[in-house]
Amino acid sequence: MAAVRVEAVLAAAEEQEAEKRRSITVEKELELEFDLGNLLALDRNPPPAAALRGAGPRREALLRALARDNTQLLQFARLKGIRRRKKTSLVWDEQAKEWRRRWGYRRAGGDPSRAWLAEVPAGADPEEDQFARLRREKRERVARNELNRLRNLARAHRAGSTVPAAPLHPTGHQDREELRRVARVARVSTASLGRFQPRLPKEPAEPPSRSGGKKRRFDPLLGNLAAERSRQLELLRDMSSKKPVLDITRAVNKQLRQEEAEAAAANKGKKQSKRGKRGRRQQRPGRSGKKSGARRQQQQQKPAVGG
Amino acid sequence: MRPLTEAETRAVFEKLGKYIGENIQLLVDRPDGTYCFRLHRDRVYYLSEKLLKLAASVPRESLVAPGTCFGKFTKSQKFRLSVTALDFLAPYAKYKVWVKPGSEQSFLYGNHVLKSGLGRITENTAQYQGVVVYSMADVPLGFGVAAKSTQECRKVDPLAIVVFHQADVGEYVRNEDTLT
Numbered sequence: 001m002a003a004v005r006v007e008a009v010l011a012a013a014e015e016q017e018a019e020k021r022r023s024i025t026v027e028k029e030l031e032l033e034f035d036l037g038n039l040l041a042l043d044r045n046p047p048p049a050a051a052l053r054g055a056g057p058r059r060e061a062l063l064r065a066l067a068r069d070n071t072q073l074l075q076f077a078r079l080k081g082i083r084r085r086k087k088t089s090l091v092w093d094e095q096a097k098e099w100r101r102r103w104g105y106r107r108a109g110g111d112p113s114r115a116w117l118a119e120v121p122a123g124a125d126p127e128e129d130q131f132a133r134l135r136r137e138k139r140e141r142v143a144r145n146e147l148n149r150l151r152n153l154a155r156a157h158r159a160g161s162t163v164p165a166a167p168l169h170p171t172g173h174q175d176r177e178e179l180r181r182v183a184r185v186a187r188v189s190t191a192s193l194g195r196f197q198p199r200l201p202k203e204p205a206e207p208p209s210r211s212g213g214k215k216r217r218f219d220p221l222l223g224n225l226a227a228e229r230s231r232q233l234e235l236l237r238d239m240s241s242k243k244p245v246l247d248i249t250r251a252v253n254k255q256l257r258q259e260e261a262e263a264a265a266a267n268k269g270k271k272q273s274k275r276g277k278r279g280r281r282q283q284r285p286g287r288s289g290k291k292s293g294a295r296r297q298q299q300q301q302k303p304a305v306g307g
Numbered sequence: 308m309r310p311l312t313e314a315e316t317r318a319v320f321e322k323l324g325k326y327i328g329e330n331i332q333l334l335v336d337r338p339d340g341t342y343c344f345r346l347h348r349d350r351v352y353y354l355s356e357k358l359l360k361l362a363a364s365v366p367r368e369s370l371v372a373p374g375t376c377f378g379k380f381t382k383s384q385k386f387r388l389s390v391t392a393l394d395f396l397a398p399y400a401k402y403k404v405w406v407k408p409g410s411e412q413s414f415l416y417g418n419h420v421l422k423s424g425l426g427r428i429t430e431n432t433a434q435y436q437g438v439v440v441y442s443m444a445d446v447p448l449g450f451g452v453a454a455k456s457t458q459e460c461r462k463v464d465p466l467a468i469v470v471f472h473q474a475d476v477g478e479y480v481r482n483e484d485t486l487t
Contacts, residue, residue: 219310221363225341225356228310232335235313236320240329250431256458 113138308347308362308373318386319344319351322378323396325437326388326450330399347372350379350487351386353395376487390449390474391486393439397447400439402429404451404470411442415477420451420470422463432457438470449475 033042077083090099091108100108118130170179188194219228311319323331334342334353341356347370354362354374362373377392406414410424426443434456440448451470460469478486 218312221308221310221345222360223310225343228343229335229341232316232320233332235316236329236331236335239317239320239324250433253431253433253456253458 308345308352308367308370311344311346311351315346315351315380315384315386316344318380318384319377322386322388326396326401326439327399328401330401333399334395344377345373346380349381351377353377353392372487388450388474389486390476390478393447393449393474393476396450397439397441402432402436402438402453403441404428404432404438404453405441405443405445406448408443411448414440414448414472415475417472417475417477417481419454419468419472421465422460422467422469423465425460425469428453428457428460428469430457434459437473440470440475447476449473449477 028043028045030044033044034040035042087102089102091102092098093100093108095110100106102108113135115134118134120126120128120130124130174182187197190197320331323334327334342353343356343359345352345354345359347367350372352372352374358374362370365373375391375395376389377395378386378388380386404420405426405428406420407424407426410420413424414420420440429438432438432453434453436453436456438451438453440451442448450473452473454468454471455463463469
């Protein structure tokens with residue numbers, strides 16, 4: 001009788017305890033898949049995402065329900081009577097009879113470096129210089145703070161520069177840079193690290209180097225000389241195939257020579273060489289002037305080509 | 308020492324092409340051996356394969372010059388041809404200028420060639436074309452750039468510059484210290 005009652009009481013107490021504490025059992029539609037090799041538990045249930053979107057009291061209630069309340073720390077604080085105090089930024093300085101900062105420029109307690117009295121503390125060496133000690137401690141404090149600040153910065157920077165876990169399927173809210181980054185990650189995540197991946201129509205042809213373009217890489221000194229020669233010959237062929245520039249000047253010179261030949265022939269026919277020349281000058285006003293034929297023609301041609 | 312990159316090779320060939328045109332092929336592809344271009348301390352050298360293999364075993368700081376220096380790259384990556392390339396380029400030169408004996412010395416001192424010192428000039432030379440300067444005895448003296456085309460050379464007055472001086476063999480004496 002007593003055993004049964006004890007058991008019943010214990011069971012009831014357990015139930016009460018379980019009710020007091022939040023239940024940790026969760027209902028899942030699909031069973032979790034376990035990968036024991038990697039100690040991985042895979043949950044293929046769709047998340048209750050619908051309720052999370054958009055602000056509102058419903059969302060608040062949902063989140064509050066999920067949050068951890070009544071932690072040990074909170075319990076401890078309540079027990080001890082510790083309450084969060086809001087600190088004021090300004091403090092009343094009695095000596096200066098005005099509101100001063102809590103710390104920093106013109107702080108409430110006066111400039112600590114101008115302290116004219118430094119008591120020897122109880123356990124200290126009477127011969128020690130207290131002012132020197134205060135200065136040293138301040139220097140150490142500053143150095144320690146600086147070190148911690150730099151460490152924090154480094155930690156933040158390291159955390160920030162790693163590729164954030166962007167979703168590999170496109171959401172509607174990714175900007176161009178993020179998409180580019182994700183595309184690069186996707187390209188490189190093949191077995192050959194993206195080396196044989198065909199490029200999309202508008203993707204840039206040359207892939208950026210692994211070192212981020214910092215170190216230049218040259219051909220080996222004694223590499224395949226025959227291949228080098230053939231490459232150079234091809235380069236020469238390419239270079240020589242696009243050379244229409246000289247033709248203009250050559251054509252002009254040819255033209256000039258022709259005209260001179262004609263003029264010489266004409267002069268030989270008529271014995272009046274001087275009048276012929278003058279006559280030529282008068283007939284063709286464009287010919288006279290200090291500029292010679294080829295250059296003038298070139299200048300005429302050039303703006304046409306350039307424009 | 309390293310091979311030239313694509314851009315550097317293009318710059319060198321463009322410069323050489325101004326003087327010898329498509330005959331660069333004969334420099335690149337020679338029947339009597341494999342020759343190549345190498346860069347050492349911003350200077351471009353032309354050397355045979357055998358010499359290259361020997362020079363490869365010399366430490367970089369101790370190596371003064373492998374092969375023949377054709378020119379150097381300036382700080383802004385422009386290629387500047389030097390007189391030490393004359394022996395290789397003179398036989399293939401497309402446009403030549405012959406200088407009279409009187410003004411030979413003037414050219415060897417670094418001055419430009421005036422119309423009065425001009426002996427012969429190849430027909431069809433365009434203006435600003437790269438030329439090789441010879442003495443009347445067909446001895447190559449150096450490089451230049453034609454300041455006037457052949458047609459204009461005939462009409463211009465005797466004191467006008469017809470060839471701008473680029474490099475001459477007198478530099479072997481004048482710039483003995485800086486020449487490689």
